[in-house]
Amino acid sequence: MNQxxxxxxLERAVNEFAKLPGIGAKTAMRLVLHLLRQDKETVENxxxxxxxxxxxVKYCSECHNISDTEICGICADARRDHTIVCVVENIQDxxxxxxxxxxxxxxxxxxxxxxxxxxxxxxDLEIQSLVDRVNKxxxxxVVLALSPTMEGDTxxxxxxxxxxxxxxxxxxxxxxxxxxxxxxxxxxxxLGRSIINRVTFTGKI
Amino acid sequence: MNQxxxxxxLERAVNEFAKLPGIGAKTAMRLVLHLLRQDKETVENxxxxxxxxxxxVKYCSECHNISDTEICGICADARRDHTIVCVVENIQDxxxxxxxxxxxxxxxxxxxxxxxxxxxxxxDLEIQSLVDRVNKxxxxxVVLALSPTMEGDTxxxxxxxxxxxxxxxxxxxxxxxxxxxxxxxxxxxxLGRSIINRVTFTGKI
Numbered sequence: 001m002n003q004x005x006x007x008x009x010l011e012r013a014v015n016e017f018a019k020l021p022g023i024g025a026k027t028a029m030r031l032v033l034h035l036l037r038q039d040k041e042t043v044e045n046x047x048x049x050x051x052x053x054x055x056x057v058k059y060c061s062e063c064h065n066i067s068d069t070e071i072c073g074i075c076a077d078a079r080r081d082h083t084i085v086c087v088v089e090n091i092q093d094x095x096x097x098x099x100x101x102x103x104x105x106x107x108x109x110x111x112x113x114x115x116x117x118x119x120x121x122x123x124d125l126e127i128q129s130l131v132d133r134v135n136k137x138x139x140x141x142v143v144l145a146l147s148p149t150m151e152g153d154t155x156x157x158x159x160x161x162x163x164x165x166x167x168x169x170x171x172x173x174x175x176x177x178x179x180x181x182x183x184x185x186x187x188x189x190x191l192g193r194s195i196i197n198r199v200t201f202t203g204k205i
Numbered sequence: 206m207n208q209x210x211x212x213x214x215l216e217r218a219v220n221e222f223a224k225l226p227g228i229g230a231k232t233a234m235r236l237v238l239h240l241l242r243q244d245k246e247t248v249e250n251x252x253x254x255x256x257x258x259x260x261x262v263k264y265c266s267e268c269h270n271i272s273d274t275e276i277c278g279i280c281a282d283a284r285r286d287h288t289i290v291c292v293v294e295n296i297q298d299x300x301x302x303x304x305x306x307x308x309x310x311x312x313x314x315x316x317x318x319x320x321x322x323x324x325x326x327x328x329d330l331e332i333q334s335l336v337d338r339v340n341k342x343x344x345x346x347v348v349l350a351l352s353p354t355m356e357g358d359t360x361x362x363x364x365x366x367x368x369x370x371x372x373x374x375x376x377x378x379x380x381x382x383x384x385x386x387x388x389x390x391x392x393x394x395x396l397g398r399s400i401i402n403r404v405t406f407t408g409k410i
Contacts, residue, residue, distance in 0.1 A: 004303065006278065006296060007271045013258040016251045020236050029297060031225050035255055036262065036271075043259040046221045047252035050240055053218040054248040057241065066212045066241075073211065091211060092234060098209065 062133075064109040064126045066091050074098075074106055081105045083140040087130065087159065089113050089147060097145065105143070108133065113151040114158055122158055134163045141169040148175050267338075269314040269331045271296050279303075279311055286310045288345040292335060292364065294318050294352060302350065310348070313338065318356040319363055327363055339368045346374040353380050 005011035010032065017028035035043050059065070060072035063085075067073070074080060074094075084105030088094055094107050110125045122128075134142065142163060146152035160170055176194035177186050186194075210216035215237065222233035240248050264270070265277035268290075272278070279285060279299075289310030293299055299312050315330045327333075338344060347368060351357035365375055381399035382391050391399075 004300075006299065007262060007273045009254075009258045009262050009273055010271050010296075013254045016254045019247075019251075021239055022232070023236075027227070031228075032255070032258070033296065034226055036259060038259075040259055042224075044256050046224075047256040049214075049218045049221045050237070051249055051252040053214045053237070054241060054243075054245055057212060057214050066215050068212045068214055091215075091238065094211065095209075 063107045064111060064129070065094055065107060079104075083138060084143060085130075085133065085139050085141070086143040086145050088145050089152070093145065105141075108142075110146075110155070113146055113149075113155040115151045115154075125155075127155075127159060127162065130159065131162050134166050134168050139168055141171060144170065144172040268312045269316060269334070270299055270312060284309075288343060289348060290335075290338065290344050290346070291348040291350050293350050294357070298350065310346075313347075315351075315360070318351055318354075318360040320356045320359075330360075332360075332364060332367065335364065336367050339371050339373050344373055346376060349375065349377040 005014065013032045013035075014025065014028045017023055017031055018025050020028075023031070035046065056068075058067050058070060060067040060070075060075055062071055062075040065072045065074065069076070075082075081104050085108050086097065086103060086105055087108045087110060088097065089110055089112060091109060094109060097103050097107075108126065108130050110127065110130075112120050112125050114120060114122055114125065130142075133139065142159075144156045144159065146155055156172065163170065174197065175190065176197065177183065177190060183191065210219065218237045218240075219230065219233045222228055222236055223230050225233075228236070240251065261273075263272050263275060265272040265275075265280055267276055267280040270277045270279065274281070280287075286309050290313050291302065291308060291310055292313045292315060293302065294315055294317060296314060299314060302308050302312075313331065313335050315332065315335075317325050317330050319325060319327055319330065335347075339347065347364075349361045349364065351360055361377065368375065379402065380395065381402065382388065382395060388396065
């Protein structure tokens, strides 16, 4: 909508919303007008929740996950296995893995993957701190859980080269056909790899 | 994502975003993490723009459009024809009509349409203020420009009954086939009406 707004305040709020990824001018307008219809307290809660988050949020000094405290809840949990470190790209991936309830180790959040196209190199990520963490001892296994993309694979390989001398076990999450996928529509790389990496069928899924 | 957030501050911000229409938990998370990557000033501008808008915005006392002043820019403009009042549902519709550069009268923003299903009755809308405005005199024509839906038509008819006695001209924006529509895919109500309301072809579109 290339047009004049009836109010400079409205225009400013719409423009701020429209800066967000995937939010165009029309959606921004709809969201702002929705907020305008809410009561004053709701809008203030919304605005302040973002400002407070930005000003007060911390990143765990161990794993670099978002945290309200110096050490995050997972790293501070004595019941977790601190000898296994799962390397993930971002916070959402920690939440996704936690959601499976299948992992009891700790994490290391890289903050991205190596992507020369986007100008992201190893020094922009928490890779050196991972190497330091492994070299400090106490870690038996590093589980690489990056996305199965070219950037993820590049980052996996870079990390592997950085820590292979340390003697730690380096594993990678299994790649293969996803639950409920139809074989005929699965790409050949995935299907081929699922055959190469076949596992003994034990009668349980 | 039915899961535990690593930070209560993060969770609060995501929940606030997820209250917005059309924004689910995953999108909210993506937007909040995007804001977290911006600098402090950007996030504060975002939050404050919404709070300021809510606290300081005014509604024009004439037409009820959003405004930074007591009387909006359109109503305050002496070059506009104040004898023609275009009745619209909301602010976006004012902006859409202004964008055509085809209308030089003023507006009356209802703030919605009559919709019993959504619990919106005539008293929830700026209908009485429209009737008062017409009865006060000085208005020659009321242009009904509501959406061609059942709710829009109901509202059109309600307004018509309220102001027909005043002797003002009551018009409605033309309904017919839209530019670049294909006739074979146009619904029969629209196509039938476009035949009934055909106009003299003057050689100009």
